[in-house]
Amino acid sequence: MASIACSLRAVRPVAMRFAPRAAPVVRMAPWRSFSSSRMSLARKYTKDHEWIDLSADRKTGVIGISEYAAEQLGDVVYVELPPASGEWTEQGDSIGAVESVKSASDINAPVRCKVTHTNALLEEKPATINQVPEDDSAGGGWIVKVEVDEEGAKQFDDLMDAAAYKEFIAE
Amino acid sequence: MRSSHLLTRRTITRLRTLSPLSQHPSPSPSASSASRFSTDAASHPSNRVQIHLSRSTDALLNLSVEHRLLQITPPDSTVLTLYVNGPSIVFGRNQNPWLQVNLNRLAQIAQKKKKKNTSAAAATGWNDAAAIQLVRRRSGGGAVFHDGGNVNFSVICPPEQFDRNKHAEMVVRALKALSRPNTRVNERHDIVMDVASSSSSSSTEKAATYKVSGSAYKLTRLRSLHHGTCLLRSPNLSSISGLLRSPAQGYLDARGVDSVRSPVRNVDVDNDEFKDAVVREFESMYGEVHLRDEFDDDTALQVEEVRRGYEELGSKSWTWGQTPRFTFSTHPTQEDPRPRAELPFDLNMRLVANHGVIEDMDIKHRDGAAVDGLDASVFHGARIWEMDDWAASLARAGLGSSLSYEAGQWLNHMFGTEYTKL
Numbered sequence: 001m002a003s004i005a006c007s008l009r010a011v012r013p014v015a016m017r018f019a020p021r022a023a024p025v026v027r028m029a030p031w032r033s034f035s036s037s038r039m040s041l042a043r044k045y046t047k048d049h050e051w052i053d054l055s056a057d058r059k060t061g062v063i064g065i066s067e068y069a070a071e072q073l074g075d076v077v078y079v080e081l082p083p084a085s086g087e088w089t090e091q092g093d094s095i096g097a098v099e100s101v102k103s104a105s106d107i108n109a110p111v112r113c114k115v116t117h118t119n120a121l122l123e124e125k126p127a128t129i130n131q132v133p134e135d136d137s138a139g140g141g142w143i144v145k146v147e148v149d150e151e152g153a154k155q156f157d158d159l160m161d162a163a164a165y166k167e168f169i170a171e
Numbered sequence: 172m173r174s175s176h177l178l179t180r181r182t183i184t185r186l187r188t189l190s191p192l193s194q195h196p197s198p199s200p201s202a203s204s205a206s207r208f209s210t211d212a213a214s215h216p217s218n219r220v221q222i223h224l225s226r227s228t229d230a231l232l233n234l235s236v237e238h239r240l241l242q243i244t245p246p247d248s249t250v251l252t253l254y255v256n257g258p259s260i261v262f263g264r265n266q267n268p269w270l271q272v273n274l275n276r277l278a279q280i281a282q283k284k285k286k287k288n289t290s291a292a293a294a295t296g297w298n299d300a301a302a303i304q305l306v307r308r309r310s311g312g313g314a315v316f317h318d319g320g321n322v323n324f325s326v327i328c329p330p331e332q333f334d335r336n337k338h339a340e341m342v343v344r345a346l347k348a349l350s351r352p353n354t355r356v357n358e359r360h361d362i363v364m365d366v367a368s369s370s371s372s373s374s375t376e377k378a379a380t381y382k383v384s385g386s387a388y389k390l391t392r393l394r395s396l397h398h399g400t401c402l403l404r405s406p407n408l409s410s411i412s413g414l415l416r417s418p419a420q421g422y423l424d425a426r427g428v429d430s431v432r433s434p435v436r437n438v439d440v441d442n443d444e445f446k447d448a449v450v451r452e453f454e455s456m457y458g459e460v461h462l463r464d465e466f467d468d469d470t471a472l473q474v475e476e477v478r479r480g481y482e483e484l485g486s487k488s489w490t491w492g493q494t495p496r497f498t499f500s501t502h503p504t505q506e507d508p509r510p511r512a513e514l515p516f517d518l519n520m521r522l523v524a525n526h527g528v529i530e531d532m533d534i535k536h537r538d539g540a541a542v543d544g545l546d547a548s549v550f551h552g553a554r555i556w557e558m559d560d561w562a563a564s565l566a567r568a569g570l571g572s573s574l575s576y577e578a579g580q581w582l583n584h585m586f587g588t589e590y591t592k593l
């Protein structure tokens with residue numbers, strides 16, 4: 001969703017995005033590693049303004065775009081949903097596109113994932129993305145449901161939580 | 172074998188293009204005979220300001236090179252590309268060509284070109300020697316018409332610098348420098364020209380506004396692309412509105428993006444003068460130009476990725492198969508209650524297609540009675556752009572000969588079968 005970053009302010013020096021992904025010491029809260037009964041779904045955000053909810057078992061997720069992104073996009077007139085092709089999509093690769101104000105903008109996979117469901121409501125009512133972009137329920141503006149593997153789950157840990165994302169867009 | 176050959180060529184290109192970075196190729200046309208489309212130069216991090224001029228008039232090629240530049244130019248670079256397409260209709264990524272374009276007229280023009288039939292030429296009112304290319308682009312927006320009297324500009328920049336008006340304003344400054352002070356960017360980010368009414372020279376002056384340039388955008392994670400047209404001296408202005416009007420309009424209900432119809436006009440400026448003026452404005456915005464390049468069909472198609480993009484963009488599955496879901500119905504329905512004209516055959520037909528493939532087809536008599544012996548399910552899964560003759564298909568589905576002929580001819584007209592089967 002970099003796209004929307006667009007007219008905004010300087011997002012981050014571009015170089016940062018190319019920073020080697022290696023290093024990130026996985027900052028897992030200790031309870032995570034042995035807890036078998038996690039209570040809540042975790043939601044994290046990317047610098048490209050997508051969000052992803054990861055299930056407690058870290059095997060499935062729901063993806064959408066942030067409220068901030070939806071606002072920046074302007075009126076969404078069409079959402080191009082990916083086919084549930086059974087193929088894995090790498091982190092950062094396109095898993096769909098939205099059109100608003102004559103612009104085709106890619107939606108990128110926040111983590112490595114495999115699309116299992118698409119939100120058919122968006123085909124009929126693309127403006128749902130403007131109204132409730134961060135709603136992952138039926139009737140919400142979520143975009144796809146995905147399967148996540150170990151690598152994707154690891155990538156998830158490195159994304160921003162709500163507080164960090166809020167700070168990021170305020171910059 | 173093949174890869175090592177490529178490698179050698181790439182290495183040579185790299186050696187040739189990277190060392191004298193500050194040494195610009197001369198802008199004189201004679202020097203360009205040595206130029207080739209170099210993706211190595213275009214992707215080199217030092218080339219932060221680039222200008223690419225196309226010598227191709229193939230809309231597919233120009234869009235494919237532009238797309239490749241979007242993918243490979245350095246993340247912090249700003250890249251201007253200028254190109255002129257031969258006669259073409261270029262429609263938006265999420266549009267429906269059956270709804271946006273008069274395919275029958277495209278077929279007439281293509282056939283006229285083949286037969287050199289002058290009476291058909293007169294009938295279409297078409298002033299160009301070439302057939303019209305139909306292209307679905309990768310960016311959003313609506314359908315536009317191009318020809319040799321139109322110059323396209325495209326600017327690729329980092330997302331954080333993207334602004335829909337920024338480079339339309341650049342083009343307006345170029346037009347103003349060419350003594351077209353009455354041009355401006357409107358609220359739709361298009362360039363318009365305010366013209367005093369010319370209906371009668373002495374009557375009270377009333378300004379009319381015409382669109383001279385339309386824009387569309389493609390936004391990716393790392394790069395933003397803005398491209399636009401500029402009508403300079405198109406000889407085909409009077410044909411545009413007819414070409415962009417489909418007979419299926421009153422029957423077709425499409426998801427996706429519609430076009431906004433605007434009266435258009437030529438700016439009346441020479442192509443080369445316009446290009447020079449845009450280059451000057453671009454240079455005054457971005458300073459020193461690190462790479463100036465020219466490309467043509469041959470050199471660009473030697474680049475593997477350009478060729479692949481070209482093939483994808485020209486494929487039927489992209490042109491037709493990327494069409495968002497639509498419903499076509501001969502009669503008013505709950506979802507699409509628009510009144511319809513009465514048709515000369517006793518049938519109500521309704522079809523639903525996704526990606527141009529028929530998902531559902533329903534054919535009944537007008538009073539709702541089933542048609543004896545008809546099995547419309549034979550249409551399920553059919554690609555509309557591969558239908559050769561709806562009459563034959565209706566007959567195969569079990570419809571009587573006169574009905575299938577009448578309804579089939581009508582559907583052929585609605586879906587521009589003459590054109591899609593070319």
